[in-house]
Amino acid sequence: MRRWIAFLGIALLSVAPLCRAQLSIEITGAGAQRIPIAVVSFAGEGSLGDAISAVVRADLERSGLFRLLEVPALSPHPTEATAVDYAEWRARLADALVLGSVAARPDGRFEVRFRLFDVVKQSPAGGIAYTLAKGQARATAHRIADFIYEKLTGEKGVFSTRIAYVVKRGANRYELQIADADGAGAETALASLEPIISPVWSPDGRRLAYVSFEAKKPVVYVHSLLDGKRQAVAHFRGSNSAPAWSPDGRTLAVVLSVEGGSQIYLINSDGSGPRRRLTTSSSIDTEPRFSPDGQWLYFTSDRGGSPQVYRMPALGGEAQRLTFEGSYNVTPRLSPDGKILAFVTRNAGKFQVALLDLANKQVQIITDSDHDESPSFAPNGRMILLATLIGGRGVLSAVSSDGRIKQRLPYAGGDVREPAWGPFID
């Protein structure tokens, strides 16, 4: 609780975007090992609109793996070039320290420098200098947070990645939005008067496939984010839905009703060539997802009498049932390493996210609200983004894959649904 209050203090002192970006985070469970870190405000950072150090702090805090220490006003204000008094920072209980500075360049751009220090080993642990335009302050802060995260945890950070989701505003306005992983900086990629569902990122992060109902029926589009060009890649008679990218980005698995029912097909992601039918059943087969190695296709089917998760070889073949508990297990999503299956389970009338360990078959329900949908793994597998219904409206939340860290993303207004976490971008 004290940590929570301390954090609130930091948040209140910092700039408005941070307050929006950190509505709530809840960390439960004993023995949560969090690295105590001090991120000192960067000298001169006020010249950039967004306070870089505040965004770095919020990113690290949100991961649940760091405990952000309060830093008193220091005089003179240290920068990445300052000689560090390690004993002093050790006395403040910091294991790690970040110092930095921002300088305006004659060409109107800015230079941001930072250095990470390992206080325990009493040595610098790396740093970077960035040149950027004023509008890139947040993106730069996310890169700094990724650097710190990777140095201290050994795995890649996801603060620079982006998320996609759909917002419904009023009676009939739907917006497909792209935002930073912390929910800030949202941009609208597509606005429509008809519903949009099931956005999925291409493996290269440049395109989204989704289902739009603008033709009074579901049609699958591929949308290039940079130039806004979009193409109907599955527009057959009947319904076209549930797109999923193959790992190489060349193939989409889609669900078509063109030959009756809801069956899984493969099509080329550029819309060329013929469709190839993958399932042949009289039941519903939908929500396909490729395994990260491309070998398997996970999907939802009611062939056993109730909707359950199955998998089959991606080239076609016999399906194998994976979920057994309960009468409603849908929306399979694979972790990036292919070892964990997230899905939505109906549990006493509530829809919650569960994880199935594919090796030992253990199932764990990791959310506790009434109506969670569309789980989506972060590209490092650490967090799962999902939509939660609260007060009749959808909001984005995230839960760590061990279920211990839960957080609500900033509420941008409207009814938010269908989140999809994008890939790493190099």
Added chain:
Amino acid sequence: MRAILIAILSAAASAVLLGACSTSPQSQPPASVEERKPGAGDTAIPVESGTITPVDVTRGPGGSALSPLKDPANILSQRSVYYDFDRFDVKDQYRGLVEAHAKYMRDNPGARMLIQGNTDERGSREYNVSLGQRRSDGVKKMLVLLGVREGQVESVSLGEEKPQAEGRTEEAWARNRRSDMLHSGEF
């Protein structure tokens, strides 16, 4: 004899009423009483002949008549088939409605129909697209069995995306589990 006369007159009267309901004079000639001879030969019919001046208030200022598909008095203006929870069969109470639309489609070979299946909001959006498809496929199958050409009808699903009623109540959900029949020009 008196009973017979009453029967004849009431049949004639309902024929007149039916004629008044007929709202598409171009495609269907106004029902005349002579065409609705009620049963065995009798002599009462000619009394009605030519004595009725049809009044048609369905014509707007532009002179276009109300389509039978739009006429609230015509069963064809009803478009929705509702379902029980987790059910996909057309309930008996909607058979007459589907049959009327089947007849319209048979009588108008150029007509096209889009059937949109819908579900309530509970559960996965994509799985609900498939459930809605199962509902619209069911209506299409019934239309085809009733003689509508397969190519005239497309069945699709809107899943849970286009609720008729908002709210998370049993009443709202019951209104949202439906198939809507849309005719040419409506989609």
